Every structure is written in structure tokens, then in C-alpha cells.
Amino acid sequence: MFQQNNFYLVNFSVLSSVEVGKHLYWTIGNYNIHGQVFIVSWIVIFTLLLVVFIGTRNLRRVPGKLQNFMEFIMEFLQDIAKNQIGEHEYRIWLPYISTIFLFILGSNWAGALIPWKLINLPEGELAAPTNDINTTVALSLLTSLAYFYAGLSKNGLSYFLRYVEPTPVLLPINILEDFTKPLSLSFRLFGNILADELVVSVFTLLVPILIPLPVMILGLFASSIQALIFSTLSAAYIGEALESHGND
Numbered sequence: 001m002f003q004q005n006n007f008y009l010v011n012f013s014v015l016s017s018v019e020v021g022k023h024l025y026w027t028i029g030n031y032n033i034h035g036q037v038f039i040v041s042w043i044v045i046f047t048l049l050l051v052v053f054i055g056t057r058n059l060r061r062v063p064g065k066l067q068n069f070m071e072f073i074m075e076f077l078q079d080i081a082k083n084q085i086g087e088h089e090y091r092i093w094l095p096y097i098s099t100i101f102l103f104i105l106g107s108n109w110a111g112a113l114i115p116w117k118l119i120n121l122p123e124g125e126l127a128a129p130t131n132d133i134n135t136t137v138a139l140s141l142l143t144s145l146a147y148f149y150a151g152l153s154k155n156g157l158s159y160f161l162r163y164v165e166p167t168p169v170l171l172p173i174n175i176l177e178d179f180t181k182p183l184s185l186s187f188r189l190f191g192n193i194l195a196d197e198l199v200v201s202v203f204t205l206l207v208p209i210l211i212p213l214p215v216m217i218l219g220l221f222a223s224s225i226q227a228l229i230f231s232t233l234s235a236a237y238i239g240e241a242l243e244s245h246g247n248d
Helices: 002-016 035-056 065-085 090-113 133-164 168-206 212-243
Strands: 025-028 031-034
Touching: 031 035, 035 065, 035 090, 035 133, 065 090, 065 212, 090 133, 090 168, 090 212, 133 168, 133 212, 168 212
Parallel strands: none
Antiparallel strands: 025 031
16 A cells, blocks of 8 residues: 555656756746746847837927837727727726737747747747746736726726626626636637747758748738737726626
8 A cells, every 4th residue: 555655656746747848947946937938038028128219219290110110009009909998998908908919929929030949058948938838827817817907996896796697597607707718818829829839840840941931921920810819808808897887
């Protein structure tokens, strides 16, 4: 019996150490974090801040090309927030929706455009932050916190009445829905970005010259669509929370 228990303990310890790929770990206190995710995330954040700073430091009444581009991006993000949240409520949530969209788009494009494999690390390799499930889950949880905050700040505790509408019989399903929202957001983004990078890697190994180029272009398009889907659904969830019992 003692040997059998030891056998189970060894098996559980082996299963708990199973990982997908190798990672560059940084140890902070008692925690191990994925260093390669932080490196690329910081590069993306710094690039976004630099573009915004350069594009807005010298605003003119007659805009130049860069200012025109920045205004186009701003209007595009305003449309997403306004269409999903509503004319009167969208402004306070525009910074969040814009940040989510730009960070995901920048991360996806960083993984698709930059040849990170040429940079050697002690362990693992650099890639898009969004092909790490920890990043997509964190972004999804932020959206969950955002729409709970939106509903509670506008409707108070009456926000929770939505769980028993239109009938209390639906209470378990309505509760389950709040768990499936972040799950679907995180796994959709993670799965699509990881699959795209794997497809490009396989084609590059098989036919390393011209064939991977159309696949990379398709990957850029798919990456943009994923950023749009994530930000649009985030805005839709926030808009739904704001509408709950808003007129009661």
C-alpha cells in the first residue's frame, strides 16, 4: 500500500511538471514568471507609447500624414466603443477598449513580423505575448472585472437581478455564462495566435523561401481580426452590463 501511494505521488508530481515548450523563467520572490513574455510585452508597450508620442506632439489644424493616421485610428476605436456601449456611456470606457485593442494588435503583429527566432535565449524563445495562455487569461479577467465594475457602478446591487431574469430557473445558466465569457475570450485569442505561428513555422521549415510569405500575410490579417473581436466583445460585455436594470 505504501509503495502504491508513492507510485501515485510520483505520477502526480511528473504530471504537474509537464509544460508546452520551454520558457525563460525569472524568479521574483517565490514566483516564477515567463521572462520572454515580459520582454516582448515591454517592447510592444514602448513602441505604442513612442508612436503615440510622436504622432501627437505637434498637432496641427491641417493634419499631416501621421496625424491623419492617428485620427483615423482614434475614430475607428471610438466607433467600436460607441456602437457596443452606447452614445452616452462610451467615453469613460474608450481608453480601456483602445488599450486592449492596440496591445493585442501590437502583440500579434510583433509575433508575425519580427523574426524572434534569430535571437537566442538561455531557455525558450521570444514570440508574441498573446501566444501565451497566461497573457490571454489576464486580458480576459481584466474584461470580466471591467464589466462587473460597470454594472455595479451604474446599477448597484440590483445588477445581480439579471441572474434571475427572465426566470429564476435560468440562475445556473446565467452564472455559468460569466465563467464562459473569459474562457472563450482567452482561448479564442490564444488558440488562433498559437496556430498561426505554428503554421508559419512549419511552412518555413518545409519551403523556406517564398511559400511562407502568403501565409504570413494571412496571419497578419487574422491577427488584426482577433484584436478586433476581443475588443468588440469586451465593449459588448460592458455595454450589456450597463444596460442591466438601467431603467428600473
